[in-house]
Amino acid sequence: MIPSLLAPRTAAWASVSPAPTPEPSSTHTESPVEDALEGAADAGTAFWDWFAGWPLHVLIILAIGLVLLALLRRVIGHVTERIATGAGTTTTEESPAWRRYLSRTPFVENAIAMATPLASQRRAQRARTVGSVLRSTANIVVGTIMALMILQEFEVNVGPLVASAGVVGIALGFGAQSLVKDFISGVFLLVEDQFGVGDVVDLGSGATGTVEEVQLRVTQVRAFDGTLWYVRNGEILRAGNMTQQWSRAVAEVRVPVDADVDTVRAALGRAADAVQADPELSPLLLEAPSVRGIDAVNDITITFTLHAQTRPGDQWEVSREMRRLAQAELRRAGVLALPPDVEAAAIGPAPEV
Known part of the structure; x- marks a missing residue:
């Protein structure tokens, strides 16, 4: 009796409230390892994005x-x-x-x-x-x-920096213009090869001698008396190089004004030939020595000049030898008087009375 009465109510309740069914979970809980890996990947991506910049x-x-x-x-x-x-x-x-x-x-x-x-x-x-x-x-x-x-x-x-650097450069240029001038002159001296180590030069103001060192700012010149001159390159207005490419030996010879010109020229010609024939001097010559002729005449002497083109730096040795041989030939020709001892030996002892 009772089950029959409850049956309609059970059917009504079933129609009103159906039985609940299990629903799938909408979120998934990640493990700590996966969280760390994902954070490291994000940090790496951010680092490379930053590193790829400046x-x-x-x-x-x-x-x-x-x-x-x-x-x-x-x-x-x-x-x-x-x-x-x-x-x-x-x-x-x-x-x-x-x-x-x-x-x-x-x-x-x-x-x-x-x-x-x-x-x-x-x-x-x-x-x-x-x-x-x-x-x-x-x-x-x-x-x-x-x-x-x-x-x-x-x-x-960088625009203002470049402009400021230009202004500072101009100020330094005005303040150190002599130093800049020395350096620029030194560069041109080296590039143009105006002179170098070992050359005999005349740089003006008494600085004449052998170049010992050429720097960008100064040139060191050793004079014949041993003085070492320091010449600033910016102050060199003219430079006379006596030993570049070739040189010329010049020897001036003075004879009495009443000497026979032809005799003197013949004696000087023999001296020039002796220089050319000298085995020690001939390698220094680039041309045969010659007599230029009469260069000056005054009340007492006549000046003749011997000259020869030589290798650089050898002109002084050749000039000295030309003067020595010229004097010997002139004495032998009777143009110049012999020394007393040589004359006595040539004439012989005085006869006994």
Whole structure:
């Protein structure tokens, strides 16, 4: 009876409130390891995003600038050292004709090296000094460009800096214009090869002697009496080089005004021939000595001049020998009086009374 009464109510309740069904979970709980990995990936991504900005650009600028500077310094050093040592490209008979042609030693360089004993030393000093200037210039130029590019990466306005550097450079130029003038003059002295180590020069103001060292700022000249002159390159208004390429030996000979000119010329000609025939002096000559003729006449003497083209730096030795031989020939010709002892030996003892 009771089950029959409850059956309709049970059916009604089932129709009103159906039985609940399990629902799937909407969230999934991650493990700590997965959280750490995801955080590391986010940090790596953020780091690379930051590193790909100005740090990477700065490193690229530094790397390219340093490599370029190293290449420039190496090329400058290699070229200047080859010029200084005179080393050429090694070639063989099997080498191409164009390589053998380019590696040959120029004729002019051979002639200068033979004529000037210190040509190699001068060339080496000039090349190494110019190379030092070029390396310093490369350091300044490349370093300045790198610094400006790096400042631009930091969003620094380099315009005012460049303008300020220009103003400072102008101020320093006015303040140290004599120093800048010395350096610029020194560079031109070396590049133009006006004189070098071993040359005998006259730089004015009494600075005459042998060049011992040529620097960018000063030139050291050793005078004949041992004085070492320091001459600033910017103060050299004229430079007389007495030992460059070739020289000329000049010997002035004075004879009495009443001497026979033809006899004197003949005696001086024999002296010139003796200089040419001397085995020690002939290698120093580039042309045969000759007598120029009468150069001056006064109330007492007549001046004749002997001259000869010589190798650089040998003109003084040739001049001294020409004077000695000229005096000997003039005495032998009777133009000049013999010394008393020589005259007595030539005439003989006085006869006994």
